[in-house]
Amino acid sequence: MAQRSSSYFHRAIFPVIVAPGHENVLALAPEFITPQDGHEKQDSEQAAAKRWLKAHAAEFSAVDVTVLGDDLYSRQPMCELALQQGFNFIFTCLPESHSTLYDWLDYLKANGEVKIIEQRRWNGRYQEISRYRYLNQIPLRDTQPALLVNWCELTIIKASDDSIIYRNAFITQHEIRVDNVGEVVAAGRSRWKVENENNNVLKTKGYHLEHNFGHGQKHLSSILVTLNLLAFLFHTVLQLVDHSYQLIRKRRVTRKTFFNDIRTLTTYLLFDSWQHLISFMISQSAPWKPRNTS
Numbered sequence: 001m002a003q004r005s006s007s008y009f010h011r012a013i014f015p016v017i018v019a020p021g022h023e024n025v026l027a028l029a030p031e032f033i034t035p036q037d038g039h040e041k042q043d044s045e046q047a048a049a050k051r052w053l054k055a056h057a058a059e060f061s062a063v064d065v066t067v068l069g070d071d072l073y074s075r076q077p078m079c080e081l082a083l084q085q086g087f088n089f090i091f092t093c094l095p096e097s098h099s100t101l102y103d104w105l106d107y108l109k110a111n112g113e114v115k116i117i118e119q120r121r122w123n124g125r126y127q128e129i130s131r132y133r134y135l136n137q138i139p140l141r142d143t144q145p146a147l148l149v150n151w152c153e154l155t156i157i158k159a160s161d162d163s164i165i166y167r168n169a170f171i172t173q174h175e176i177r178v179d180n181v182g183e184v185v186a187a188g189r190s191r192w193k194v195e196n197e198n199n200n201v202l203k204t205k206g207y208h209l210e211h212n213f214g215h216g217q218k219h220l221s222s223i224l225v226t227l228n229l230l231a232f233l234f235h236t237v238l239q240l241v242d243h244s245y246q247l248i249r250k251r252r253v254t255r256k257t258f259f260n261d262i263r264t265l266t267t268y269l270l271f272d273s274w275q276h277l278i279s280f281m282i283s284q285s286a287p288w289k290p291r292n293t294s
Helices: 045-060 076-084 099-110 181-189 192-204 220-241 243-252 255-268 274-284
Strands: 011-013 031-033 066-069 088-092 115-122 127-139 148-158 163-172
Touching (some): 011 045, 031 045, 088 181
Antiparallel strands (some): 115 127
16 A cells, blocks of 8 residues: 655745846845745745835845846735835736736837837847837726836847847836836846846755755744855855955866865864865865876
8 A cells, every 4th residue: 555645845035136247146035935823825925025025125225226026026016015115126027917008008009109229239149139118107007096117128139030039028117218228128137147046056056955954843944944045145255255265166166066075075174264174175276296206
């Protein structure tokens, strides 16, 4: 008789600081998607994101922050909450989920009110056309009161055959102009760094985020994930400001090799400090060559 087994999994949102043109991301405090005390409804990604905005808005009150998110976030309650907490936003906005907004766009396009800009460039292999469309102050939904948002779209086309390489659209409260539409789109597109430079690194580059380090009875799994994120954050800061760390990371090439070396060294040797360990790795990392005794 086959035995039944139980599977457990945990979900969380991992906010990070990203910027166009910058490879590194800075991990922020996570928010776990888990049923809240006193709530009968199952928790959701949107609810967790709203909790995070409310809990951490004060930490960013001295700077201008734009929140990025996919199409799931481009709903009026989330947009209004971001604005109430002092954030701007750039959220993906797809036709399938925003029929009212795109009906307005079709109407205003027919009246010549949608602005269009085209730029050509050689990408090293072929000529491509970047076509921007944008419009300010358009209703986000049909239910009143409707938030007025600014919309922009980028379509990248291969010039030789008119095939579409990329297309996406965004809504924001940043005023969109001919001189900044490219910057707004670049900021919106940098959301992919959350997946590429954060989630993918944590899953496949030695942090083993998806590994079950411990389920626990209450908060163990959340604590272990948070410690993992703290390690990633510290490594990122070291990569940005510490010359010794930059040097040894460059020599060891991959994160996995670097972590494996640390694991091996600390198994057999005792170091006074982190800096002692890094200094040892730098001084001993050159390949050993036998002396010529002839």
